[in-house]
Amino acid sequence: MTSLSFELQQVFDEAKALVDEQRFDEAYRLLEAALADFDNDTLILLWLARLGVLGAGRAEETVEYATRVLAEDDRSADAFTYRGWAYYELEVYDLALNDFNYAVSLSNHQDAYAIGGRGITYYQLDDYGRAKEDLLDALQMNPEWLLGLAICGWVLYELNEYDAAIENFNKAIEMEPRYGYAYGGRGLCFHEKQEYDLAIEDLTLALEENPKWPLGFAVRGWAYYHIEYYFNQFELALADFNSALELSDNTYSFATSGRGLVLYQMNRYEDALQDLNTAIAASPMWTVGLATRGYVHYELNDYQTAFTDFDLALTLSDNDYPYAQGGRGLIAYHLEDYPLAIADLTTVLNDDSKWLGGWSSLAFSYLYSDQLEEALPIFNKAIQVAGSMVPDSLYFGRGNVYFMQDNFGAAIADFTQFLANNPNDNLILQQRAYAYSELNMIKKAIIDVERLVNTLHDAEQLDFLVSLYERIPSKYSDKIIPLYQQAVAQTNSSFAMMRLGCIYLTGLYSSAIDYPQALTLLSDANATHGGDYSCALVHIGFAYEHGLGVAVDNNMAFAYYQKAAEFESYCPCASAQMIHSYYKGIGVEKNITQAFELLNNAIDANKDHENIDYLHAYFLVHGIGFYEDKQKAEQIIDKLLKEEPEAALNHYYKHVLSGINNIATIQKLLPYTDNITRAKINSALSSNTIDFFYPF
Known part of the structure; x- marks a missing residue:
């Protein structure tokens, strides 16, 4: 080894002292000044190359000096190493890698500075x-080696070895507690591990040191997006995504995609759509973006x-993406593809699911598919999930299920809940009124229908x-005839024509008889209703049977009864008249067997009409076709009493069957029945023997 002259040794000693004090630039200038005095000494050149990348920030000069050394000694590992670091700093990575490879080879893999330099170049x-x-x-x-620890952490991050990366970043931070480069890398690792609070802490420290780092803002934005318990999580995320985009001239797809998701969560659908379109154009197979854009279009009714x-x-996800499948289920429901809606929503929902929109759409899909048994438990589940904030729509839906199942009490409860916030919903008001009437809660039904009449003024509500x-x-007897007259005059209601004609024909409610007007109204009702209003035809037949306004003509009576039975579009009263015709021989040969068969057919078909029930009870009491069974007959009358508590005939039959004296009630109600029934009851009450007389 060549010994240094005393003067050169002094220069190096002074330079080393400056380096020890981290005064790299002064050491560099000292050696640069000495270079001419010592005739471009190779050792000085090597020292200058080293200082140029060690701390003096003279990368270009390092390339020059190291090259001059290598011109003298092409096996100088140090010269290759220093020049490699200079090329690295100048971002000429291919040349840097070439020099580091030479340095590592010449040092037999024993130079950490050369191996490390090659490692960060590979990075x-x-x-x-x-x-x-x-x-x-x-x-x-x-x-x-602080930089090596940090960059090794970043390398491990890129290899998805997050725990190992965090370990390296931890060591770097222990050595330099304000090392933003290490905090940034560790923050990214925590984000990937879904430890979002820790990610936010680290990224905040990193951004304090490097406020121009788009990736840091973007990842912190994503962390805020994922933390549901942050009160203002979406506002914080939006601010970070905006910062990332400002720093990248709005070309940063990673931030654009995150901002699109945040804007969707903030219900800013038009803005969200713009960002998601941009992000998806850059990444067409981004399934989260596609699904979220689907929800945006859903909110925009597209x-x-x-x-x-x-x-x-x-x-794109091989049909294994619940977020998208649930969305498709919602859309299928709105497109009225209920089978697909049921299939998709059933797949994604489970007993623990708190997705109210999914449960609600599934329930309505079952309802609108007429699958009432399946709909009811789903509505119950949706209401349970909603807790104290049940949407009115669920009461609407479940109420309709109950209504169609004839569970009128439960339907009324749900309709009442719905109407509390939607008092002007005429459909539900009408359905509740119907439910009230089915439960014989007539006064409550009348309140609802009077509201409807005041609002709608249509035939249906007047008739109801x-x-x-x-x-x-x-x-209400004083209101009945005037209201029917109003309905006929204002709405041309065939129902009102039929009922008013019946009243004029039979003297119901002790009204004046007007046979011509009655028959005109009944004929008009049938004609107005398209020729098949069975009740009107029945009453015209009744007029011919009893000679009310026309000559008695049983053949004509039967013809009208038979024609009505062919339609029965309004109610099954024609079936009762056909039974009656065969039993009594009205316009047809008397045939009790045929009458009994028709009655059985009506019972089997669940034809619900008081006249069929009266005939059934009569046949039971008198053992016609059936074994005599007064107890069963009384059960039939009890049902009619519940449905029509002000029908005098019901009370009379109950009196006969039970033996309980209720003559006062019967007499009180007699003014409100028809002339023929009133006469029969009066005759029976005045005789010594009160029997279960024939109802027709």
């Missing part, structure tokens, strides 16, 4: 496997486009109201 070239190998070797030789997005997201008045004529 810049995205060759993470080789970078990891070199950096781990270099750190084994020099565990205190169901067909939403369906396309959800379907594509499912295709007056039919309710007829259920309790003792209270």
Whole structure:
């Protein structure tokens, strides 16, 4: 080894002292000044090359000086190493890698500085496997190498070895507690491990040191997006995504995609759509983006486009993406494809699911598919999930299920809940009124229908109201005829024509008889209703049978009864008249067997009409076709009493069957029945023997 002259030794000693004090630039200038005095001494050139990359920031000069050394000695590992670091700093990575390879070879893999330099160069070239190998070797030789620890952490991050990366970042931070580069890398690792709070802490520290780092803002934005318990999580995320995009001239797809998701969560659908379109254009197979854009289109009522997005997201995920499948189920429901809606929503929902929209759409899909048994438990589940904040729509839906199942009490409860916030929903008001009437809660039904009449003024509501008045004529008899007259005059209601004609024909409610008007109204009712209003035909037949306004003509009576039976579009009263005709021989040869067979057919078909029930009870009491069974007959009358508590005939039959004296009640209700029935009851009450007389 060549010894240094005294003067040169003094220069190096002074330079070393400055380096020890981290005064690299002064040391550099000292040696540069001495270079001419010592005739370009190789050792000085090597020292200058070293200082140029060690701390003096003279990368270009380092390349020059190291090259001059190598011109004299092409096996100088140090010169290759220093020039490699200079090329690295100048971002000429291919030349840097070439020099580091020479240096490592010449030093027989014993130079941590050369191996480490090659490792970080591999990192810049995205060759993470080789970078990891070199950096781990270099750190084994020099565990205190701060930059090596940090970059090794970043390499391990890129290799998805997050725990190992965090360990390296931890060591770097222990050595330098304000090392933002290490905090940034560790923050990214925590984000990938879904430890979002820790990610936010680290990234915040990193961004304090490097406020121009788009990736840091973007990842912290994603961390805020994922933390559900942050009160203002979406506002914080949005601010970070905006910062990332501002720093990248709005070309950063990673931030654009995150902002699109955040804007969707903030219900800013038009803005979200713009960002998601941009992000998906850059990454067409981004399934989360496609699915979320599907939800955006759903919120914007663009169901067909939403369906396309959800379907594509499912295709790209091999039909294993609940987020997209649930969305497609919602869309299928809105497109009235209920089988697909049921299939998709059933797949994604489970007993623990708190997705109210999914449960609600599934319930309505079952309802609108007429699968009532399946719909009811799903509505119950949706209401349970909603807790104290049950949407009115669920009461609407479940109420309709109950209504169609004839569970009128439960339907009324749900309809009442719905109407509390939707008092002007006429459909539900009408259905509740019907439910009330079915439960014989007539006064409550009347309140609802009077509200409807005041609002709608249509034939259906007028007809409904007056039919309710007829259920309790003792209270409303003065309103019945005027309201039917109003309905005929204002709405040309065939129902009102039929009922008013019946009243004029039979003297119901002690009204004046007007046979011509009655027959005109009944004929008009049948004609107005398209020629098949069975009740009107029955009453015209009744007029011919009893000679009311026309000559008695049983053949004509039977013809009308038979024609009505062919339609029965309004009610099954014609079936009762056919039974009666065969039993009594009205316009047809008397045939009790045929009458009994027709009665059995009506009973089997569940034809619900009081006249069929009266005939059934009569046949039971008198043992016609059946074994005599007064107890069963009384059960039939009890049912009629519940349905029509102000029908005098019901009370009379009950009196006969039970033996309980209720003559006062019967007499009180007699003014509200028809002339023929009133005469029969009066005759029976005045005789010594009260029997179960024939009802027709």
